[in-house]
Amino acid sequence: MAIILSTALLGCIYVHPLTRILYLDHYYYTYAPKLKSISSLSLKPPRNSVRAASIMSYDKELATAKKACSLAARLCQKVQRALLQSDVQSKSDKSPVTVADYGSQAVVSFILEKELPSRSFSLVAEEDSGDLRKEESQETLQRITKLVNETLASDGTENVSLLSDEDVLTAIDSGKSEGGSFGQHWVLDPIDGTKGFLRGDQYAIALGLLDEGKVVLGVLACPNLPLQTSAGHVQHNVQDKVGCLFFAQVGTGTYMQSLDGSQPTKVDVSSTENAEDASFFESFEAAHSLHDLTSMIAKKLSIKAPPVRIDSQAKYGALSRGDGTIYMRFPHRGYREKIWDHAAGCIVVTEAGGVVSDAAGNPLDFSRGRYLDLDTGIIVTNQKLMPTLLKAVQESLKEKASSL
Numbered sequence: 001m002a003i004i005l006s007t008a009l010l011g012c013i014y015v016h017p018l019t020r021i022l023y024l025d026h027y028y029y030t031y032a033p034k035l036k037s038i039s040s041l042s043l044k045p046p047r048n049s050v051r052a053a054s055i056m057s058y059d060k061e062l063a064t065a066k067k068a069c070s071l072a073a074r075l076c077q078k079v080q081r082a083l084l085q086s087d088v089q090s091k092s093d094k095s096p097v098t099v100a101d102y103g104s105q106a107v108v109s110f111i112l113e114k115e116l117p118s119r120s121f122s123l124v125a126e127e128d129s130g131d132l133r134k135e136e137s138q139e140t141l142q143r144i145t146k147l148v149n150e151t152l153a154s155d156g157t158e159n160v161s162l163l164s165d166e167d168v169l170t171a172i173d174s175g176k177s178e179g180g181s182f183g184q185h186w187v188l189d190p191i192d193g194t195k196g197f198l199r200g201d202q203y204a205i206a207l208g209l210l211d212e213g214k215v216v217l218g219v220l221a222c223p224n225l226p227l228q229t230s231a232g233h234v235q236h237n238v239q240d241k242v243g244c245l246f247f248a249q250v251g252t253g254t255y256m257q258s259l260d261g262s263q264p265t266k267v268d269v270s271s272t273e274n275a276e277d278a279s280f281f282e283s284f285e286a287a288h289s290l291h292d293l294t295s296m297i298a299k300k301l302s303i304k305a306p307p308v309r310i311d312s313q314a315k316y317g318a319l320s321r322g323d324g325t326i327y328m329r330f331p332h333r334g335y336r337e338k339i340w341d342h343a344a345g346c347i348v349v350t351e352a353g354g355v356v357s358d359a360a361g362n363p364l365d366f367s368r369g370r371y372l373d374l375d376t377g378i379i380v381t382n383q384k385l386m387p388t389l390l391k392a393v394q395e396s397l398k399e400k401a402s403s404l
């Protein structure tokens with residue numbers, strides 16, 4: 001607990017020591033969200049409005065996924081605004097989990113199951129109710145149930161009878177599916193970037209749908225991500241409006257709208273072909289990705305801009321709209337990537353024209369259960385730059401291995 005709280009505290013006073021450009025990016029992604037959005041600011045007019053697409057095959061699933069993630073985001077925002085010490089617990093692997101992680105998972109699970117009735121509802125999700133069923137967690141569970149009920153009621157479109165504590169536990173435990181290569185499976189990270197959430201920084205509610213092992217739709221709700229794109233490193237006003245909802249369906253492109261419901265606009269990845277002009281994203285937490293390796297690769301590519309470190313799959317969302325050109329992720333040895341940390345982000349980027357692969361150049365395989373079985377790391381960029389990036393990654397990995 002002490003570690004969690006001190007991490008959260010340190011995060012709050014953190015000022016990036018690198019260049020002014022990075023500081024601006026860091027400021028933009030980190031501090032702007034903490035300030036109240038100014039509702040009188042109008043949004044940029046949409047670049048392309050979306051035509052009602054009645055021919056899409058996952059339309060109903062997508063609409064329900066967007067609704068579920070938006071409501072879960074509402075719950076998370078409420079908790080983040082008044083984060084109480086008692087809301088944070090440590091899981092058995094020492095990673096943090098909050099009432100918002102559980103509440104978000106219960107809301108999404110409940111809405112998907114209720115609105116898309118199916119005999120074979122399957123959800124692969126990060127959290128389970130094990131710790132919440134313990135005697136000492138009774139108060140926490142009651143608080144989660146209250147949050148879930150308030151969130152469902154705030155939707156206002158239908159009469160939902162109040163959920164009991166047991167209903168909430170059941171909804172959370174619907175997420176125990178093993179996934180796999182047959183049939184349909186929802187894949188949920190109820191809060192991706194819990195550490196970012198605790199710091200008041202970036203986090204995402206990430207929901208994907210697998211059909212026969214392939215991701216066919218994805219939704220990323222990023223409550224603290226500024227709506228205005230940051231391409232070109234322009235200075236951003238503290239009054240920037242935050243709260244983005246990215247969504248993609250296979251074969252139909254990626255769109256973004258504000259979490260409070262603006263007209264969606266089509267987004268595309270950066271078209272930068274020259275690595276020197278690229279900027280790159282990586283994990284905020286050094287424990288999640290080898291920053292020294294990415295800096296070696298960036299040097300090899302003559303990338304001038306310093307890394308932009310933000311938490312969660314908000315990186316995939318930001319990349320899908322061209323805020324940066326490259327995302328690199330190299331976990332420490334032995335870490336196994338989970339499918340919920342990448343499924344939604346992956347389709348959001350690929351439908352925007354990007355490529356997501358492992359360090360050997362293979363596409364990510366979501367059909368093998370709860371884990372991704374991949375070679376070394378994950379790299380993401382546009383189609384033109386991928387061969388150059390892949391070459392630099394493989395050379396750097398070789399050099400690193402031979403220097404050990």
Ligand SMILES: Nc1ncnc2c1ncn2[C@@H]1O[C@H](COP(=O)(O)OS(=O)(=O)O)[C@@H](OP(=O)(O)O)[C@H]1O
Nearest residue numbers: 191192193194283284285287288310311312331335
């Ligand atoms: N050791 C290690 N290595 C690699 N990845 C790890 C590790 N530990 C955790 N995680 C997972 O990282 C998820 C957070 O995503 P990011 O790494 O993009 O966020 S961050 O920028 O570092 O905050 C985070 O997701 P959440 O648990 O949903 O927050 C984890 O699944």
Ligand SMILES: [Mg+2]
Nearest residue numbers: 189192193341
């Ligand atoms: Mg995660």
Ligand SMILES: [Mg+2]
Nearest residue numbers: 126189191192
């Ligand atoms: Mg999570």
Ligand SMILES: [Mg+2]
Nearest residue numbers: 095096126194
């Ligand atoms: Mg977690």
